[in-house]
Amino acid sequence: MDQSRRARAVGGQALLWGGLTALVIGGLAYTLWPEAVSPASPxxxxxxxxxxxxxxxxxxxxxxxxxxxxxxxxxxxxxxxxxxxxxxxxxxxxxxxxxxxxxxxxxxxxxxxxxxxxxxxxxxxxxxxxxxxxxxxxxxxxxxxxxxxxxxxxxxxxxxxxxxxxxxxxxxxxxxxxxxxxxxxxxxxxxxxxxxxxxxxxxxxxxxxxxxxxxxxxxxxxxxxxxxxxxxxxxxxxxxxxxxxxxxxxxxxxxxxxxxxxxxxxxxxxxxxLPAAPGYVVVTSTPTPENIITAAAQALSATQIAQTTGTYTPVPANWVTPVIVTPQPTPANAATAAYQAALATAEAILNPTPVSIWTATATPIFTNTRQSNNPNEPVPGYVVVTSTPTPENIITAAAQALSATQIAQTIGTYTPVPANWVTPVIVTPQPTPANSATAAYQAALATAEAILSPTPVSVWTATATPIFILLEDEIATPWATASPTATPQPIPTVLMGKIAFLSNRSGGDKPLSDPLVYVIDPDGSNLAVLTDRTSYDTAIARDSYSADQRFRAFVKDADVWSPQIKPAIFFYDYLYNAEEQITLFGAGIAYDPVWSPTREQIAFVSNDSGNDEIWVINRDGSGALQLTRDRYSWWDKHPSWSPDGSRIVFWSNRTGRRQIWVMNSDGSNLYSLSRTGYDDWDPVWIKYSDPARDPVPNLTK
CATH class of the missing domain: 2.60.120 (Jelly Rolls)
Structure with missing residues (x-):
């Protein structure tokens, strides 16, 4: 019995001393933590x-x-x-x-x-x-x-x-x-x-x-x-x-x-x-209806709201509705006179007794003048002919059709348009109605359009072009690409975070002279093809600038350690209008510079080690680091930073074809996004929506 107790006591002491030893070691590790801080591990x-x-x-x-x-x-x-x-x-x-x-x-x-x-x-x-x-x-x-x-x-x-x-x-x-x-x-x-x-x-x-x-x-x-x-x-x-x-x-x-x-x-x-709330109330006037049909519709709408929701808050007793009364021009013809009479009758029915109205006389915009004091000299007889605006709704279109018939019966027909005239019509996707009332209105509108225009003649239609088209497989059908616009446009937000690249996969064994631009998510999902390469070109141009566009990295011939003049990486400071050389390789050249979005660091390509490899370097020329090391005559080119600066995408021919690869910014965790036997090249990780600023003339000479 005593031996058993003695054994348990010895075991307890061992556990106690072991725990104290672990605490001491942990405390020393905690105390010596700062020793781990070094330039290699910042x-x-x-x-x-x-x-x-x-x-x-x-x-x-x-x-x-x-x-x-x-x-x-x-x-x-x-x-x-x-x-x-x-x-x-x-x-x-x-x-x-x-x-x-x-x-x-x-x-x-x-x-x-x-x-x-x-x-x-x-x-x-x-x-x-x-x-x-x-x-x-x-x-x-x-x-x-x-x-x-x-x-x-x-x-x-x-x-x-x-x-x-x-x-x-x-x-x-x-x-x-x-x-x-x-x-x-x-x-x-x-x-x-x-x-x-x-x-x-x-x-x-x-x-x-x-x-x-x-x-x-x-x-x-x-x-x-x-x-x-x-x-x-x-x-x-x-x-x-x-x-x-x-x-x-x-x-x-x-x-x-x-x-x-x-x-x-x-x-x-x-x-x-907090500031005190103002002691006054701003009361705005309901906008004047464009025509009597709109006024009638608003009256019906107000009645419907009063029956289902309740009446609006009444305006103050001393409220005055401002109405601008302008001089009535003389009708140009009998049809206009008849229309104005009908309009006045409808207004009288809707508003039998105007109350509290302010009036104002309109000031003419200009007055016809003659070139001399001769009262018999005629006013210039030219007429400005403008395009007929598109009717705002089907009711306006019907009124215009009746007016045209009236004019044709009283004055005569308009000058016919040329035989080859085409009326351009833009057809856009129909949005889903928000409620049943909207759906009923759209159905009535479509019926009225069919009655007014049963057989459209000479109409061009166009559908809205999507930014990109998702693919079910790896290859898109090629089409004729449109020429990019001269002025760079902002990149759509839907493309932010995607990787865009060129590929010959849509053109068979030989690359297209104008290859399609594909986009893909960094994890390899949602492969799509761009309908317009403008966003790709904008992202490529933007990649060499810093996030705030103060600095731009570029390539320029420079005197290096060898007798030859070789391309090197420079940066230009737009704030001080000054340039400075970054790379100073003795054996190789440097090119394809792109600026990190999160730090003053540039990724680029150099063959200083023998092959074309991906490097990074700080803006001041320090911290040059080779990220890729190919054993054979492979090429690693065209780097581009991820939006958070933690990864780099580039293309490499290490498999025998140009393909898209991604790695961490220190060269680790390398993986490929290309899954076909075709060539994929020149990737750019889209991270900015704003286009690049204007480059400095003759900067690279």
Whole structure:
């Protein structure tokens, strides 16, 4: 019995010591995490703390919600110190705002790019690099004409592992010029951003800690500056820390820890007095019906609404209906006189006693003048003949037909049109009726059209051209393609995210002189053929520009390390009207440059390693990296970035034919989209709707 107890005690001690050892090892790994940060791996693998998700409110709440009401994180047994702001005045409304995932994160001098939608807000100095926290709030939920009465920004601490005993941290509100650059934020842009105000307090290590909450408040002068940002709808902040003298880094919580974990997001709480509603009511006049038929239809419609829904709200007792009364021109003939008499009779029936009418005399637009003072000199006898406009409805068409008959009987027929005259008619797809009343109206309209025009003569018809046609198999039937328009047009949104490419699959064994353009989704689904290649050509031209079209990559002959002059990659800066060389290969050439939509990086083709391979390089010429490595004389050409910058599409003849391939931006996860024995080439990943700006003349010479 004693031996059994002794054995269990020994086993329990072993388990206890094993658990303590695992905790120590885990703590060391956690402490040494920053050692993993290196130029080869620019994104630190930061620890994730499980915290509850705070309540978010993007609309004004009827009752004030002080910051103290936010939930406290449960990842630690020590409750955080939640700061409390002053309660708004009775006539103000509280807005509690949190940043979107793609608007909060950090940048560093390590890799120069932004890290959004991550758990951390780093600020300070670590391993020789400066880190800034970046936060942007959307203010569109607050009326732009509201008056701010108070404001406070709250941050929750997440990690103090790399914090020293000295140093200071500040929260800066930035000039609005940085707001529009936030989606393409870089370290350089944030570092050079103009600071409008620095909020109090300046923090020291004693103020910082895991689960500690820091509250930054706005004084009246700072509140006035924040007021100006309401009109712009955005406000951006930068978290600054130590910038030298050894590792000294603190991390706040961004609140975004993935789908299964929560955190405490930064909170901007605003108290605002909303503008008073205007004390007047604008009453607009019902538009005058175009003709007596429309007036009668409106009267029937009003009766129907009154019987089924109820009557409209009556207009004020002193309301006056403005009616413009113009001089009645003399009828040109008996038919016109008869029509005007019938129209006046119908108006008298509908409106027997006009009440409260203002009248106005119309001012003539022009007056006929003679070339001399001779009263007997005739007015010029020319007549301007215009095309008869299409009737707005079948009732108008019937009235025009009766009028033409009347004119023919009293005056004579019109001059006949030429024998070969064709009336162009555009036939568009008929939309589905919204309700049974619309369907009944369309049926009656079609019947009336058939009665008026039983046998159409000399009519051209045209159907609306779809943007693309989905295919059931891999090959489309070729057709004569239309010439593209001279002015680039915006690319339809339905094509965004698709990959477009040329193919000879519709032209047999030999490529077409004008091949069809196919589109396909990145996963290989929804293969279709474009009905017009204009969008493809627009996307190709746009691909060499940066997302904001400030920069353009291009190819130009340059002096390199060899005695020969070879094509190299340059970029042009439209802001400073300057160009600069990027690639400096000694043995090979460089061409086919395309700009990343998310960073200042260019993908291109070079044969510096022997074959035509896909490379990437930074705008400043650093970070050149070969992505493809072919063992034989294969070609990899014509790269194009995905909309999020994470993948690259290109064509390769590694299978014996040109085919479309996709890989990650680091060259991994390679797969093919081509499934036929034909040639597919020159792909472009469609990601912009706007056409490219005008290129600079003689740029590539």
């Amino acid at each position: 994104s630190p693998s930061t620890p994730v703390v499980t915290l509850p998700t705070p309540t978010q409110t993007s609309e004004p709440t009827p009752k004030p919600l002080p910051l103290a009401d936010l939930p406290t994180p449960a990842a630690s047994s020590a409750a955080p110190d939640i700061a409390v702001v002053s309660t708004p005045s009775a006539d103000s409304v509280t807005f509690t705002l949190t940043p979107a995932a793609e608007s909060v994160g950090w940048v560093s001098s390590l890799d120069g790019r932004s890290h959004f939608n991550v758990p951390n807000l780093h600020a300070g100095f670590f391993k020789g690099h400066i880190y800034y926290g970046a936060i942007q709030f959307d203010l569109s939920a607050v009326p732009s004409d509201a008056t701010l009465t108070y404001a406070a920004l709250q941050l929750a601490g997440l990690d103090e592992q790399n914090l020293r005993a000295s140093g200071s941290w500040q929260l800066n509100l930035l000039d609005p010029a940085i707001d529009a650059l936030w989606p393409e934020l870089t370290y350089e842009r944030l570092h050079e951003a103009t600071v409008e105000i620095t909020l109090s307090p300046t923090l020291t290590p004693a103020d910082l800690g895991r689960n500690k909450v820091n509250l930054f408040s706005f004084d009246p002068e700072q509140l006035a500056i924040l007021q100006q940002h309401l009109v712009r709808g955005q406000v951006s902040f930068r978290l600054d820390g130590p910038t030298s003298a050894g590792d000294n880094l603190f991390t706040w919580d961004s609140g975004y820890h993935g789908e299964d974990e929560g955190g405490l997001k930064p909170v901007l709480q605003l108290g605002a007095v």
